């Protein structure tokens with residue numbers, strides 16, 4: 001890279017719009033959406049979609065609720081042409097859906113485009129030509145007037161062909177390609193001229209699409225350009241203003257949102273931001289951004305994992321695990337403080353209440369994701385993450401001090417291997433550590449407890465150790481103190497029971513109980529044991545044996 005990039009690169013010079021109004025605007029409803037996955041997305045793939053993949057994507061877009069879909073560049077390839085024919089001839093286009101096709105401003109291509117649309121109920125013809133100074137000079141070798149003439153001549157032909165095919169409800173879209181680096185007044189001039197030919201009205205709907213073909217500046221500059229256009233375009237009320245942001249600077253989503261604040265009615269983009277170079281704006285992100293603000297996006301991503309799966313198949317490109325709202329890690333916390341906050345959020349959550357969840361702006365269940373992936377454990381995790389997983393998967397509500405104890409063992413494991421701990425590995429560690437295994441070192445076989453006349457309780461318990469059974473007896477003012485008095489002389493290591501907790505596993509009266517016990521030894525060390533049994537007394541006694549065994 002250059003030490004002084006200014007030797008090679010010039011900054012984009014924005015025009016002045018000091019009385020801009022868009023910063024005060026709020027987005028209150030969804031814009032019209034156009035999916036261009038099958039056109040702009042498709043043209044950017046190493047292997048453009050064949051008809052099977054196109055059809056699969058088409059079905060997905062319908063299922064998501066798209067009403068405007070750019071399906072092809074019919075004059076580009078026989079595959080694209082055939083796909084449009086297939087949709088029409090197999091009557092695959094629902095009544096409320098409009099297909100859109102793109103063409104250059106070239107007569108032969110326009111005729112070919114119309115041929116592909118024969119018999120369609122309704123369609124949008126989309127014409128583009130580049131208008132920016134660099135393109136006029138370098139690509140077309142045209143003066144401004146010639147560029148305007150190219151656009152108006154093609155529009156004239158399109159209007160004529162539409163009128164010759166009155167059985168179709170036609171809509172016309174014109175894109176001054178490279179709008180975002182075209183002089184603002186020239187963009188207006190060419191769109192005025194094109195609209196002058198088309199004469200937009202209710203019977204002849206028109207969309208003016210103002211693309212950020214390549215992002216060249218910050219999103220506020222694009223918003224200024226859109227506001228300026230909307231304020232000065234003489235037929236503003238007769239046309240739909242659409243935007244088509246690309247993502248070269250990584251700000252496609254911001255461009256689209258600010259453009260809508262600046263007056264745009266419609267947004268063109270692709271699912272997960274596929275498209276030329278760094279892609280088109282991601283429509284999933286835009287829709288979910290609205291949803292997270294309580295605004296219906298008028299699109300349905302209730303089964304996001306399926307949407308990701310189909311798009312990956314069709315585009316043959318992976319969706320990034322950290323893609324906003326949809327990536328496989330989009331709702332996952334590995335780090336301790338995040339997990340702690342999320343666990344507290346779920347503990348406090350009341351069914352039906354407004355969503356208030358630390359680190360999770362939407363409920364993953366709304367888009368077909370489970371809570372399973374919300375917390376995953378590695379060496380960056382703390383006590384709450386492991387406790388959450390044990391509770392979610394096995395119903396055990398670990399006491400706080402046990403959470404802390406277990407967390408240290410988890411930390412040792414994860415530090416040892418440097419890897420994530422699977423839910424299964426975590427559960428095995430918990431079971432081994434706290435005695436929830438088929439043959440713990442000390443295993444309760446039978447017990448009997450009797451109340452004595454002096455108010456004391458007498459316990460007789462048969463315990464197995466290393467394959468041999470032993471009968472222990474002891475008295476105390478409760479079951480556990482009797483048990484402690486029975487065990488201490490046998491093990492020869494005095495301890496006191498420091499913590500005791502129990503709860504049922506489930507809501508039925510015949511549910512099993514779980515008991516948690518911590519024993520404190522004279523040297524200050526302590527150990528936890530856990531017991532699960534249909535009988536709460538047995539669960540407690542086994543928990544004690546697990547703590548001392």
Ligand SMILES: CC(=O)SCCNC(=O)CCNC(=O)[C@H](O)C(C)(C)COP(=O)(O)OP(=O)(O)OC[C@H]1O[C@@H](n2cnc3c(N)ncnc32)[C@H](O)[C@@H]1OP(=O)(O)O
Pocket residue numbers: 040043073075076077103104105106109128129130139140177213276
């Ligand atoms: C920003 C966008 O996404 S725009 C859409 C871009 N998508 C695509 O290009 C995908 C489909 N395209 C294609 O398959 C081909 O480019 C075709 C079939 C349309 C045309 O192919 P070709 O006739 O071989 O032309 P090719 O693409 O090589 O060259 C472009 C020519 O068209 C001209 N041209 C480019 N865009 C336009 C336009 N919108 N209107 C009129 N002419 C145009 C160029 O100036 C150039 O003319 P020249 O040959 O006189 O210099």
Ligand SMILES: CC(C)C(=O)C(=O)O
Pocket residue numbers: 040102128175177178209211212213214244246
């Ligand atoms: C054809 C136009 C809308 C386009 O794709 C672009 O400018 O990116």
